[in-house]
Amino acid sequence: MAKIATVITDMFEDVEYTDPAQAFKEAGHDVVTIEKEKGKEVTGKNKDATVKIDQGIDDVKPGDFDALFIPGGMSPDQLRADDRFVKFAKSFMDDMKPVFAICHGPQLLITAKTLEGRKATGFKSIQVDMEYAGAELVDQEVAVCQNQLVTSRQPDDIPAFNREALKLL
Amino acid sequence: MAKIATVITDMFEDVEYTDPAQAFKEAGHDVVTIEKEKGKEVTGKNKDATVKIDQGIDDVKPGDFDALFIPGGMSPDQLRADDRFVKFAKSFMDDMKPVFAICHGPQLLITAKTLEGRKATGFKSIQVDMEYAGAELVDQEVAVCQNQLVTSRQPDDIPAFNREALKLL
Numbered sequence: 001m002a003k004i005a006t007v008i009t010d011m012f013e014d015v016e017y018t019d020p021a022q023a024f025k026e027a028g029h030d031v032v033t034i035e036k037e038k039g040k041e042v043t044g045k046n047k048d049a050t051v052k053i054d055q056g057i058d059d060v061k062p063g064d065f066d067a068l069f070i071p072g073g074m075s076p077d078q079l080r081a082d083d084r085f086v087k088f089a090k091s092f093m094d095d096m097k098p099v100f101a102i103c104h105g106p107q108l109l110i111t112a113k114t115l116e117g118r119k120a121t122g123f124k125s126i127q128v129d130m131e132y133a134g135a136e137l138v139d140q141e142v143a144v145c146q147n148q149l150v151t152s153r154q155p156d157d158i159p160a161f162n163r164e165a166l167k168l169l
Numbered sequence: 170m171a172k173i174a175t176v177i178t179d180m181f182e183d184v185e186y187t188d189p190a191q192a193f194k195e196a197g198h199d200v201v202t203i204e205k206e207k208g209k210e211v212t213g214k215n216k217d218a219t220v221k222i223d224q225g226i227d228d229v230k231p232g233d234f235d236a237l238f239i240p241g242g243m244s245p246d247q248l249r250a251d252d253r254f255v256k257f258a259k260s261f262m263d264d265m266k267p268v269f270a271i272c273h274g275p276q277l278l279i280t281a282k283t284l285e286g287r288k289a290t291g292f293k294s295i296q297v298d299m300e301y302a303g304a305e306l307v308d309q310e311v312a313v314c315q316n317q318l319v320t321s322r323q324p325d326d327i328p329a330f331n332r333e334a335l336k337l338l
Contacts, residue, residue: 011243074180074243077246077294077295078294080294081292081293081294107294107298110297110298110301111294111297111298113297123250124250125246125247125249125250125276125280126246128279128280128282128302129276129279129280129298129301129302132279132298132301132302132303133297133298133301134301
């Protein structure tokens, strides 16, 4: 069973964490939440979900995990202002480990400069950013690139996102 | 005296609207707030400021204004998901009218594809996006490009931002 690093902070899109996390757990995988500090609680932008942080970013190594999950909302833009999260995400992309990013999640991958030539999608507002970053942008419910990178646009796309992510675990 | 179109929605960075707006008004200029709908109130992310919307985007033309002001926070990313705001901002850039964008404000200018070859700065998290969009990125309190585009990074930079913006009005 896979150990999935989940980078998340306040103002995440609630269902973009809760739904995939539930699907991953039901399939027997381990979802490990990572933010700046272990033990703190982060809250979704709709205040429907709070998430207890399992590990601080300084206490983990990419090598400890099999995959990376980046929920959307206003969480990824905050995470990418912290170089530790950018470096952490870059490592999964460089090592071609499964990476699942939904909505604004690809923002972290842009800042890590890892989208060049990669087929991907994302929330409407960041699609131009993704194109400028060299992604081969598609506007569809899920994009799977080289059996490694799974991206989706918005909450409606979650069933397709979960389905394709689970295939790679 | 100048008529300044101010595009703004919920979750704006409070002081990045209130401080420049006050400086512009004290200098005798007219600050006109624009969102989807006239009469609604939008609230800053710190809940320190609420702003009454003067005009709906469908009721204004770029030709009605002398300059454009884009406060930061999580407002610009929402505005750029609406093509009407992207087109509105593009018009000011194309016509070389003064444009003032702080923090996440340049996100709207990225989506409008108007930053290529322009000297500019922005909030740390969007600096890579700006570089990918072709901006000549500088990391300083204010960047002034061709006596037209004034950009700043964050609330600390507001005094420099106001000073350079006022010079162009």
